[in-house]
């Protein structure tokens with residue numbers, strides 16, 4: 001059985017091959033990190049997985065199902081959650097509401113049931129609330145429960161985005177640069193959470209990250225991308241010392 | 253300072269958040285119900301219009317304030333509701349049949365209008381809804397067998413169980429429908445549907461990645477908003493007892509948008525405040541037109557200035573000019589509308605003497621690039 005795999009995936013924007021023949025697979029429970037210089041195609045790769053972009057060629061498979069056939073909203077339904085490099089929270093909603101949106105795939109009530117707020121809706125809402133409160137407790141977000149996102153500091157928003165993704169109840173979590181814009185202390189806390197999400201909640205993690213100390217600390221395997229192609233793959237040590245990677249980062 | 257103590261998740265799900273709000277809205281409702289015993293026919297009439305505008309305003313708040321979709325064609329939905337009522341009443345159908353039917357029919361039309369919303373955003377969507385309103389206006393003028401064309405048609409008084417619904421009856425019906433619409437709106441807002449709306453409004457990309465089916469909820473938002481406006485249309489037809497195509501023009505649609513701009517775009521209370529404002533502005537302008545020239549005359553002491561002022565104020569388009577100025581004023585100085593002002597005053601009293609002027613200042617927004625498509 002294939003758990004999660006990209007098979008010869010490419011995408012072309014006009015003349016630019018942003019992702020070019022990328023294949024790899026990720027085992028269940030792994031922390032798999034993608035590194036690479038700016039514009040290497042890392043975010044594009046995530047957008048392909050979460051179906052915001054269509055692949056030009058190739059397949060993406062999750063649990064033996066080809067997810068390249070699905071649309072973006074079905075991806076969450078399969079248990080694949082993500083965060084965004086530039087934070088895409090619902091800015092004019094409270095933190096609590098943001099996390100509750102993550103529960104959307106678990107609600108089974110119909111539109112007309114919502115209109116009349118039938119007892120079933122109320123019961124489900126309480127269930128969602130329980131789930132979300134657990135996430136908040138896990139990430140120590142309770143004190144921001146009713147604060148609008150627009151009023152939260154940047155570092156907290158980063159965490160809220162992880163929380164919203166966790167509220168989905170995912171099997172696979174895609175983190176796009178979880179530490180960008182965070183200070184040293186916040187970064188080390190983020191690293192601990194990533195490890196805990198992986199170990200305690202058993203969630204498989206795909207991560208894009210620039211901070212090499214964070215990468216070496218948490219990753220099981222690392223893939224280095226440049227100009228949309230795979231340069232190297234292996235442990236953090238191996239990839240970091242790979243001559244092509246060194247050259248790419250030194251700009252040679 | 254007052255603090256809210258939570259003892260369970262249930263509390264956050266209730267229709268009313270605090271006992272105080274139960275009390276204050278209860279008193280308001282009682283006052284409204286008692287009004288006919290005290291107020292004259294003119295004021296009752298004004299309240300009926302406020303209620304009708306409130307219903308439309310709430311429909312628009314859900315659509316624009318919550319789901320983030322624009323419409324400058326809501327007069328058309330009002331027209332569909334109104335003409336449905338007029339025709340049903342003509343054939344002696346009781347109002348308790350055609351009121352919900354008109355709501356459903358208009359909702360269905362709204363759902364259809366929502367379909368282009370899947371591809372259009374912002375100003376382009378506004379233009380599409382405007383085009384729809386023009387089409388409806390044209391149909392009303394041409395489909396003479398049903399609408400009696402440009403001549404307009406009389407609306408028979410509503411009847412319930414063979415009884416005619418008089419002035420009081422209509423008044424209480426308006427209160428009932430308004431309460432119903434408000435309850436539906438609050439239900440939507442506290443349910444997954446309402447959260448899907450605001451997710452779409454704030455970031456469609458993220459909403460889809462959270463599993464929100466954007467097509468489904470955008471069309472829902474249109475259907476819901478249109479359905480509410482259709483209900484208001486039925487009441488409108490009975491209130492005026494005569495309807496014709498030129499009542500449902502772009503100008504009316506713009507008035508509806510003004511309700512929520514002035515009231516506060518994402519607030520149900522704002523819709524009501526905006527409706528009160530919009531209904532009061534007319535008599536207020538009349539008052540100003542009457543009194544201001546004399547005042548100017550008295551101050552300047554010249555009869556010529558007084559004449560000039562009265563001519564100027566009587567010029568056509570003065571009303572539009574004043575409306576325009578009011579909109580600009582609100583957008584620049586109080587983007588959260590009357591409701592925002594209300595919240596600030598309330599917070600000031602609650603926090604006294606610790607009110608910080610920066611409480612409502614918006615933080616810098618971070619860049620949103622990287623949007624898929």
Ligand SMILES: Nc1ncnc2c1ncn2[C@@H]1O[C@H](COP(=O)(O)OP(=O)(O)OP(=O)(O)O)[C@@H](O)[C@H]1O
Nearest residue numbers: 013018036037038039040041042043044045085625
């Ligand atoms: N929608 C798009 N249309 C056209 N070109 C795009 C699009 N999205 C990405 N690209 C291009 O694809 C390339 C890869 O971009 P991507 O955002 O994936 O880089 P990245 O590896 O995430 O870089 P960074 O480290 O700066 O986040 C860039 O050259 C970018 O300009």
Ligand SMILES: [Mg+2]
Nearest residue numbers: 042043044085
């Ligand atoms: Mg990127």
